[in-house]
Amino acid sequence: MASQAASKAIQFAYNGTIASTLRKFAWTNLWGGREYGLQFHDTYFEPAPEVTEALRRLNLKEPHVFDQRKIRLSRAHTLALHGEKLPKAEWTQWDQESWYLKPYLDEIEKEKKARAETSGLIPPYEMKQH
């Protein structure tokens, strides 16, 4: 149905009619990235270690998607710098939205769970000294 995730591979915790309708409503009206041509995961809180790691893995596994993200962010920052927004026709559409970080974030959560259940060892990406 129209408000389900555009990419069939992405599954959220709640995927029913109400949840997906709410999701679409929130994405359209309560989030400000559309007018800058961004996708939702472009504006995810990057300093969080899980997101940092997910972005690193995205770069390693799907560098093209990572580059497109960089281009979108660069364009959005230039617009914001000049106090401009895109014309309404060029705003991000619902079917263009892909939650590209979701698979990586899910995997990281699974790893954290597996770590907690097994050894409790700190994962390599958190051991690195930045």
Next chain:
Amino acid sequence: MRASLASKSAAALKTQSHVAPLKTKLKNGLSVVAQDNNGAVSQLILAFRAGSRYQSVTQQGLVHHIRNFVGRDVQSYPGLQLVWSSAASGGQLNSFASRDVFGVQMSVPRDKADYALSILGQVAAQPAFKPWEMEDDVLPTIHADLAQKTARAVVFEDIHRAAFRNDSLGFSLYSSKDQIGAFKSEELQEFARKHFVSGNGVLVGVNVDSGTLQQYGEENGAIRDGIAVMNHGAYFRGGDHRRFARGDDVHIMIAGAGAPVGDVKSLAAQHVLLAHIGQSSPLNSRILGSSSSSEIDAFGASYDGSGLIGAYLHTSGAKAESAVKKTVEALRAAKIQNLEECKRRAINEIHFTRESSLLSGYEHATNALYKGPDASELLAEIQKVDQSAVDRFVKNAFERLAISAYGNHSTVPYSDEI
């Protein structure tokens, strides 16, 4: 005294009751070998025809990366979970690779064998080769492996380069330093897709119920269907390969054409010859004299289609030339005075190997994949070896030589000078 020993050993021969391994080939192409020694620890091996000889010229070092990736994430499960649950069942997981074979081996108490089999299938046949694991986890282990190489390992890899030259059998089991990290995840996955398939593999279980093994081989979803991969073949050419290193001493390996895995008669002659020129034989003291600050021992390696047999020397640079010349002389003129004693020693070695479930598991894996002879077949053939067979073998083996040297090799002669 000798007569009574002989009669006792004859009695021992008669009473040995090694159960023959049960070999089957399933519909999906997977070979299954089961041997039950009624031991308490099961040895499980899932191996494929995916050794370093199956690398292409640009892929040298790929199998080293794949070998170090075992235990990391697989397609459907996190690696930590698999390794941890195998450890929780009392299992130990190892990956191994030779030039012909790549595989994963698990030792586990007998009552956990079916659970361990499911882990083994995933770990061996479904690696995910995730790019972030390559960077974080695998590349440091490859650096560590290279740092731990012994000098003997270096000359052993080099002797293959010398003997087999451009053939893929000459490729090293180790990745070279500048090839570390040169392989992308996609290349590793492509290799796995081609090689880790049922028609290309063997499932070996020692001290496991054969019904369990066959059921797992048929019903598991881990090993994809596929056909066996053929290798290009190789034959012994002979030559030299040298590495310089500072220092006074030099490590040398001298090899001739050995017996291939499939040729049982040559293998039998090779075993007898190795028993003659092996570590505890007169060859040692005759070559190096009583004041030996050097070491020498024999080695043999059998691969699909070719093999190597020879000796390893570790000596000082000054004595290298004479040591090599004397070794080659002794190898080429190997006159076995006491053939029966050498045959007895060769047979004993095979018996000792059969006693270890782990070693016999590895033997079963290689023999199943490359149509090698069973231990009982080999023993029977060794009994039949006579002087002329050994002489023929020696003549063919050491006609051309391969020599590899590491260290102060300036006086080591070249193979065509001897």
